[in-house]
Amino acid sequence: MYTLITAPRTRGTRVTWILEELGVEYAVKIRSPRDPEVKAVNPLRKLPVLVADDLVLTESAAICTYLADRHDTPSLSPAPGTTERARFDEWNYYVLTDLEAPLWYFSKNAFLYPEKVRVPEILPACRREFARSVEALARRLGDNEFLVGEAFSVSDILCGHTLAWARAVQFELSSENVRDYADRVLARPALERARSRELGASAKTQDSV
Structure with missing residues (x-):
């Protein structure tokens, strides 16, 4: 266990x-x-x-x-060495480095760090970088239900959780297909x-x- x-x-x-x-x-x-x-x-x-x-x-x-x-x-995780696994890894790295990173820096400097070490000047830049990442996500996602092929995967867990985090700190999901995608994966039992x-x-x- x-x-x-x-x-x-x-x-x-x-x-x-x-x-x-x-x-x-x-x-x-x-x-x-x-x-x-x-x-x-x-x-x-x-x-x-x-x-x-x-x-x-x-x-x-x-x-x-x-x-x-x-x-x-x-x-949930395609077999190593397959095209699907390559796309899976690509999405995972994208979520962690492009989509999540602006949220993490924003959260640290908005409320997690002690006030004396926060750098509030970077907060607008965090919002801009996140917006750019959402635009890229919207283009690549298109009309697909999930990120990798036709099945829900770890990539959707990482991305869905990150989009929920964005909503929690009031970052805008500017694209309708991204909002629909977030609603879909976050509704899983x-x-x-x-x-x-x-x-x-x-x-x-x-x-x-």
């Missing part, structure tokens, strides 16, 4: 989402990045962390891809179960404090 160390409303939701898509057993531990248990398994003190037997894995995209590959689900699982684990953690 897997153990996921995470916190609600973080990139860890990507991992609970794929675990629910796979329908496998897992335990959720809600922890703060400052918790000694987190430092013991990840010196960078970042969440999420997946513990699978002797393997300790960090970085949400790497965890999601590992899980899909391990459970041999070609729809597995995501609803994932969020409920995280909130339930969080409530249990608070009750035990």
Whole structure:
């Protein structure tokens, strides 16, 4: 069984989402990045962390891809060496480097960093860069239902979660097909179960404090 160390409303939701898509057993531990248990398994003190037997894995995209590959689900992660896998990797890197990065820099400098180290001057640039990335996403997505072929994949988990993050910080999704795509992937029952699982684990953690 897997153990996921995470916190609600973080990139860890990507991992609970794929675990629910796979329908496998897992335990959720809600922890703060400052918790000694987190430092013991990840010196960078970042969440999420997946513990699978002797393997300790960090970085949400790497965890999601590992899980899909391990459970041999070609729809969620196409086979290595195929054209579909090349497109899959291309989309994943795009989401992490082009779509998510402006959101991350915006979030850090708008509310995550201590006020004295924030650089508010970069916030408009973050919005511009995100808007450019959404335009590129709209062109490449076109009328397709999902990013890679005709099946929902890890790429859609990463992209869907990032678009939900954008909405949470009031970044505009300027293209109709991107808005429709976000609505479609974020309506998946597995995501609803994932969020409920995280909130339930969080409530249990608070009750035990």
